[in-house]
Amino acid sequence: MKKKYSLLMTIMIAFLLVVVLSWIIPGGAFSSGVYAKGDVTPLGLGDLTKVPLWTFSTIFQFSLIFLVIGGFYGVLNKTGVYKELVEKTVKKFKKNSKIFLIITVASLAIISSVMGGNTYLFILVPFLTTVLLKLGYGKKASILATVGSLFVGTIGATYAFDVNGYVNYYLGQEVNAFVWYKIILLVLSSALLIMFLIKWAPKEEKAKEEEIPLLVEEKGKAKKSFVPLVVITVIGIIMALVGTFSWSDMYGTDLFTNLHSGITEFTIFGYPILANIMGTIYAIGNWSTQDVNVILIVCSLLIGWIYSIKFKDLLDSFLEGAKEMLPVFLYATLTNIVIVILMNSSTGNFINYTIINYLYGLSDSFNALIHGLVVGVDSFFVNFFPYMSSDVLNITTYFYTDATTYPVIGLITQAVYGLVMYVFPTSLLLVAGLAYQKVSYKEWLKYIWKYLLYLLAIIVAIVIIALSFI
Secondary structure (H helix, E strand, O other), rough: OOOOHHHHHHHHHHHHHHHHHHHOOOOOOEEEEEEEEEEEEEOHHHHHHHHHHHHHHHHHHHHHHHHHHHHHHHHHHHHHEEEEEEEHHHHHHHHHHHHHHHHHHHHHHHHHHOOHHHHHHHHHHHHHHHHHHHOOHHHHHHHHHHHHHHHHHHHHHOOOHHHHHHHHHOHHHHOOOOOHHHHHHHHHHHHHHHHHHHHHHHOOOOOOOOHOOOOOOOOOOOOOHHHHHHHHHHHHHHHHHHHHHHHHHHHHHHHHHHHHHHOOOOOOEEHHHHHHOOOOOOOOOOOHHHHHHHHHHHHHHHHHHHHHOOOHHHHHHHHHHHHHHHHHHHHHHHOOOHHHHHHOOOOOHHHHHHHHHHHHHHOOOOHHHHHHHHHHHHHHHHOHHHHHHHHHHHHHHHOOOOOOHHHHHHHHHHHHHHHHHHOOOOOOHHHHHHHHOOOOOOHHHHHHHHHHHHOOOHHHHHHHHHHHOO
């Protein structure tokens, strides 16, 4: 008997909670670290319909990548060799399924920690999930091993620009600030995740073959090798990670910017021939989600050409894959419903600032627990780390002026954010993973609560050790 699939209800409860709070808590704003209290600005009946519409009209482009990922896998299935790649991988690790699990967790956590780009790394999730399910792991285990590993990478982020770049900027830190503590946190968190999945995770039923998403069991044996498919996919992922990583901001290098300028400024008889041929292509390091979507579409076209897929068939398979990912796209978009409330505030006063001001006011000096609570609360309202860190750390430096505590503050900020992303219904990647596997929020919480307690204990222990050495 299937359990109720209640992701939409969970997201709506989070939305209604903010609606209720808007009737109780006044908004507020910070200017140069000084809090200014605003008025209570309730969200009314009209907002119950307008905010969801605003969410889709203003935020959908950040979730569009899930549709493109679905389309990309639709094309992979059409080649026939993707099925062979999956089967050979499963066969290779059938007797050593734990090895594949360890490789999955370690590789995703390390790449996320060093490069960031967790949303782009979701490109790997369908393949890794398919292999894990075929190896006998359950749905929730495969979510934890993939999406959960990306959160581990955030918790132990070392050089990821979309985490460390922002923390270092707002706290005025060097690139290597507290890097050894972050590495230790990454290693321990990864080891805990692996141990939980192998030893302590609740037992699950094995997923049925027809329950595996984005996998079409086509008849017949593939006539070509899957090697070109793998090469193109890997190159595409590398391009996405490298192109969206801000090299100039993180390491101060202008290599890619200068290279882009040299190409676009090249002229023949005063005519910028290369710039006009290229069109609107930004320098490496300044690429966005839309550029990654283009990369995946180009990879799909290349794979279709190499495997002699007719354009109509390629388009049909792309649309079929995108259709299967439509629920993921819809739910992932709705996870931004709370931040959209803040973005559309007519007064510029937000209730999360009022809560932050109250929490920081509980102590006259730096308090690690209070800062952790601030990060956790604001991460519910502001689910993108760059925006959340801007919110919190810009304020934190006014409340906590002792710069010796800043490395610990940065460590707490990334660790707590990564931790709460495992549970918050506003967590884009979590909801995307649950929607992809059709796992309810309630099932997920019952599965991971013990793991989260162990993980919290590790984070607390590392923070206590870090505090003793400042």
